[in-house]
Amino acid sequence: MTPFVFAFKLLISVPVALVLSLTAIWYIWESGNTVLYDSFGQKMFSGLETYGLLAIPLFMLTGEMMNEGGMTRRLINAARVFVGGFRGGLAYINLLANMFMAAIIGSATAQIAVMARAMTPEMEKEGYDKGFAAATTAAGGLLAPVIPPSMMFVIFGVLAQIPIGDMFLAGILPGLLMAISFACVIAIIGFFQGFPKGDWFTRKESLAALLACLPAALIPLAIIGGILFGIATPTESAAIASLIAFLVGWLIYGELKPSALFALFKRTAVNASMIVFMIAAASVFGWVIIYEALPQKLAALITSITSDPFVFLLIVNCVLLAVGMLIDGIAAVILITPILLPIAMNDYNIDPYQFGVVMCLNLVLGLLTPPVGVGLYVASTMSGVSPWQIFRSLWPFLLAVAVILVLLSRFPLLSTALI
Amino acid sequence: MLGKASAIWARVELTCAALLAASITLLILLNVVTRSMGAALYWVDELAIYAMAWMTFLGASAALHYGKSVSVTVLTDILPEPAKSLVAKLVHLIVLCFALFMIWFCWRWYAPLDLARHGFDVKAFQGASFNFIYAEPTTTLGIKKAWVWSIMWLFALGATLHSLSNLFGYEPDTGEVE
Amino acid sequence: EDFRLGLITPPNHVWTRAAEAFGTELAETSGSAHSVTVFPAQQLGNEAEMLQQLQTGALDMAFMTVAEVSNRANDFGAFYAPYLAKDIAHAGRILRSETATDLLAQLPAEVGVVGTGYGMAGLRQIVSRGDIQSAEDLAGLKLRITPFDPILDFYNAIGAAPTPMPLPSVYDALANGQVDAIDMDAELIWVLKYYEHADTIVQSDHMMFPMVGLVSGRVWAGLSEEDRAMIGELMAKHVDTTIDSYIEMEQPWLDQIEATGKTYVKVDEDYFADAVTKWDAIWSEKSSALDALRQVGADTAE
Ligand code: NA
Ligand code: NA
Numbered sequence: 001m002t003p004f005v006f007a008f009k010l011l012i013s014v015p016v017a018l019v020l021s022l023t024a025i026w027y028i029w030e031s032g033n034t035v036l037y038d039s040f041g042q043k044m045f046s047g048l049e050t051y052g053l054l055a056i057p058l059f060m061l062t063g064e065m066m067n068e069g070g071m072t073r074r075l076i077n078a079a080r081v082f083v084g085g086f087r088g089g090l091a092y093i094n095l096l097a098n099m100f101m102a103a104i105i106g107s108a109t110a111q112i113a114v115m116a117r118a119m120t121p122e123m124e125k126e127g128y129d130k131g132f133a134a135a136t137t138a139a140g141g142l143l144a145p146v147i148p149p150s151m152m153f154v155i156f157g158v159l160a161q162i163p164i165g166d167m168f169l170a171g172i173l174p175g176l177l178m179a180i181s182f183a184c185v186i187a188i189i190g191f192f193q194g195f196p197k198g199d200w201f202t203r204k205e206s207l208a209a210l211l212a213c214l215p216a217a218l219i220p221l222a223i224i225g226g227i228l229f230g231i232a233t234p235t236e237s238a239a240i241a242s243l244i245a246f247l248v249g250w251l252i253y254g255e256l257k258p259s260a261l262f263a264l265f266k267r268t269a270v271n272a273s274m275i276v277f278m279i280a281a282a283s284v285f286g287w288v289i290i291y292e293a294l295p296q297k298l299a300a301l302i303t304s305i306t307s308d309p310f311v312f313l314l315i316v317n318c319v320l321l322a323v324g325m326l327i328d329g330i331a332a333v334i335l336i337t338p339i340l341l342p343i344a345m346n347d348y349n350i351d352p353y354q355f356g357v358v359m360c361l362n363l364v365l366g367l368l369t370p371p372v373g374v375g376l377y378v379a380s381t382m383s384g385v386s387p388w389q390i391f392r393s394l395w396p397f398l399l400a401v402a403v404i405l406v407l408l409s410r411f412p413l414l415s416t417a418l419i
Numbered sequence: 420m421l422g423k424a425s426a427i428w429a430r431v432e433l434t435c436a437a438l439l440a441a442s443i444t445l446l447i448l449l450n451v452v453t454r455s456m457g458a459a460l461y462w463v464d465e466l467a468i469y470a471m472a473w474m475t476f477l478g479a480s481a482a483l484h485y486g487k488s489v490s491v492t493v494l495t496d497i498l499p500e501p502a503k504s505l506v507a508k509l510v511h512l513i514v515l516c517f518a519l520f521m522i523w524f525c526w527r528w529y530a531p532l533d534l535a536r537h538g539f540d541v542k543a544f545q546g547a548s549f550n551f552i553y554a555e556p557t558t559t560l561g562i563k564k565a566w567v568w569s570i571m572w573l574f575a576l577g578a579t580l581h582s583l584s585n586l587f588g589y590e591p592d593t594g595e596v597e
Numbered sequence: 598e599d600f601r602l603g604l605i606t607p608p609n610h611v612w613t614r615a616a617e618a619f620g621t622e623l624a625e626t627s628g629s630a631h632s633v634t635v636f637p638a639q640q641l642g643n644e645a646e647m648l649q650q651l652q653t654g655a656l657d658m659a660f661m662t663v664a665e666v667s668n669r670a671n672d673f674g675a676f677y678a679p680y681l682a683k684d685i686a687h688a689g690r691i692l693r694s695e696t697a698t699d700l701l702a703q704l705p706a707e708v709g710v711v712g713t714g715y716g717m718a719g720l721r722q723i724v725s726r727g728d729i730q731s732a733e734d735l736a737g738l739k740l741r742i743t744p745f746d747p748i749l750d751f752y753n754a755i756g757a758a759p760t761p762m763p764l765p766s767v768y769d770a771l772a773n774g775q776v777d778a779i780d781m782d783a784e785l786i787w788v789l790k791y792y793e794h795a796d797t798i799v800q801s802d803h804m805m806f807p808m809v810g811l812v813s814g815r816v817w818a819g820l821s822e823e824d825r826a827m828i829g830e831l832m833a834k835h836v837d838t839t840i841d842s843y844i845e846m847e848q849p850w851l852d853q854i855e856a857t858g859k860t861y862v863k864v865d866e867d868y869f870a871d872a873v874t875k876w877d878a879i880w881s882e883k884s885s886a887l888d889a890l891r892q893v894g895a896d897t898a899e
Binding site: 009011012015022025037038040042048049050051057061231232239243266268270272274275278370371381388 | 437438451464487490517567
């Protein structure tokens with residue numbers, strides 16, 4: 001009964017956060033554990049009491065400041081100097097910029113928020129299908145939690161009691177593999193559909209574009225420098241980045257007035273609260289599911305099927321894919337790790353780093369799968385393209401990730417070689 | 420009347436949420452500055468997290484008024500007109516149910532009547548009800564957590580107001596937030 | 598009845614194994630009338646959330662740090678008196694004293710939970726990025742702590758700049774220098790390799806870190822006398838086993854850390870000058886149990 005009600009509410013477009021909450025309420029009712037109602041409000045609130053979540057409004061604000069202050073436009077303009085004339089150049093720029101950002105940002109949703117607002121309009125202006133533009137950006141955002149730093153790996157490392165530094169190393173090869181596979185996807189789509197071809201800048205234009213973007217380079221420098229020189233944690237560097245973006249947009253480019261700030265904060269508040277509220281609802285939902293020990297029952301079922309680690313990982317992949325459709329990212333890592341990791345390590349002798357990478361990448365994928373795909377909705381909100389339209393162009397990227405997942409499941413070395 | 424109240428309240432919620440978004444940024448920057456001076460403030464993290472929680476619930480309630488919530492519209496987009504508005508009504512009704520549930524949860528949680536019955540004596544109330552909500556401390560701020568959690572009341576009441584207004588036909592106005 | 602028991606430690610951790618052993622023995626003793634489902638690794642929420650769930654009765658049982666309990670019942674803060682125990686075995690003797698057990702009596706009224714007995718994690722140590730010659734070198738250092746008053750008061754008394762930071766950020770913060778030092782136990786220093794980005798490990802043993810086995814007050818009220826006796830006794834027995842585990846494992850962890858070749862300093866109470874006196878001045882006001890526990894400490898010192 002519960003899954004049916006869940007699907008029905010989702011399909012008549014009840015807000016996703018409320019679908020999760022109401023399903024939890026319904027499920028508590030059915031199970032008769034009505035004492036959980038006394039903790040419902042508290043649990044929903046505490047779903048937000050995570051330091052790492054602060055990165056979401058902060059990076060959204062950075063994105064707003066970079067866009068409104070004219071910074072993103074100049075950065076992309078500068079990138080055009082190098083590959084602007086190639087066929088499909090801007091799509092590759094999008095991917096490269098995402099790789100660069102992934103080395104700064106640790107959360108896919110935060111990165112998608114920044115990049116979708118900046119890249120989608122640019123690509124659309126140049127004649128790309130806007131669904132494809134948003135999809136490329138959303139896929140590029142998946143690099144954020146795989147290429148270090150990564151909020152998800154940190155949480156997995158803590159849960160698995162393995163060193164976080166090593167866990168970061170484990171993500172490098174898979175991250176590069178992903179980037180390469182995305183480049184291939186773009187090339188193949190370009191081959192069949194044909195991409196718009198841009199024009200090369202004249203020498204004078206090139207020089208102007210490069211000069212104009214110099215102040216914008218302060219942001220990545222400040223973020224990396226801030227972290228490396230011990231001034232700020234990754235979350236804090238987001239706040240610093242938005243401060244710099246504001247100062248540059250206001251004092252140097254003269255495109256951002258302090259009087260416009262309130263509107264920016266309002267937009268940040270609305271967009272961030274949408275995402276964070278979903279996480280709150282998902283945490284209540286996960287709490288109820290865990291409380292009824294559903295995942296444990298599921299795990300018992302898996303062990304009865306196979307004794308081969310590769311087959312086990314494939315099954316886990318399928319299960320996680322389903323989980324990722326319903327529960328997102330970090331919440332899912334927290335829910336799943338304690339249940340599946342002991343089975344993986346004890347019953348199948350699987351390396352915890354390999355398992356962590358496979359599991360996290362799989363759940364990252366879930367960020368872009370409907371019906372509950374925060375990343376997909378962020379991309380949609382920030383780019384103004386409907387989730388469905390994005391998903392239509394997105395599936396080849398998701399397929400590429402699926403192939404990489406199979407490779408990572410088969411060859412442990414891809415995760416453990418650098419450790 | 421209802422529509423107007425909903426609109427005004429949504430504007431208040433949104434303004435507060437925007438101010439909170441600004442204060443989150445300032446608090447985190449304050450953290451960087453004070454720590455680099457070797458005088459880290461103990462309470463900044465917790466306050467920033469609460470600011471985010473308040474921003475989130477205020478924003479989530481206002482989003483109901485502005486029709487800005489994340490939802491799956493694959494099916495509803497292709498529905499013919501009379502069915503479409505019927506489904507929309509049903510959604511408003513479901514949202515109202517959720518909001519009323521939240522009020523009920525807050526009521527059970529804060530148990531205001533029970534507390535009054537014990538003459539607002541928290542110890543006596545706790546002893547009789549095993550409800551320790553009023554004793555729960557914040558970790559670093561030195562105030563009672565019950566104050567921080569009170570946003571759940573504002574959220575529940577705001578969501579009720581907006582969903583009632585939506586249900587009785589006042590069109591959500593999306594102009595404010597674009 | 599099937600009870601739900603929550604804790605923050607991962608599967609295979611000493612505490613989690615004790616919880617599972619408790620469940621197994623409870624099922625045997627009760628002739629399968631009762632069973633326990635263990636929820637490790639914060640699956641049901643962090644300690645504050647679990648405590649709130651114990652209060653409402655949504656959660657039946659938990660193994661929890663005394664730190665979380667002491668936020669609500671100040672008397673328990675006395676366990677964190679610096680150098681209350683001179684080594685880990687001594688800490689075990691203090692936790693097994695009658696004075697310690699008597700403190701549990703106030704939990705039902707103050708916090709809404711029933712305390713069955715104490716367990717333990719390792720003693721607190723200091724890991725520093727820079728060279729630490731003397732306690733003066735700690736003054737002014739940005740030192741990561743868990744946000745919790747007794748630890749805060751200790752480092753304030755030393756003159757360090759205590760900096761709260763969530764555990765997942767600690768490794769990078771130490772690597773990059775957002776903090777200069779961290780307060781941590783030997784187990785995590787070794788397992789999470791916090792020593793990698795440190796120059797000096799100070800084995801200070803300055804504070805014990807007790808754990809307590811809890812049952813929801815609401816749930817307890819609904820149990821029969823026999824069930825209460827059986828559950829109380831078995832849980833106390835199994836949380837107590839963690840004390841022996843840590844007494845046994847603490848030294849090997851410290852040896853392994855020392856063997857990494859980092860500068861390793863072993864210090865005692867004198868190293869911190871009058872910080873301990875300052876701490877006691879603050880906490881004799883806050884906790885009525887401090888004098889009694891200090892007495893127990895002196896009596897059991899050997
Ligand atoms: Na990253
Ligand atoms: Na999903």
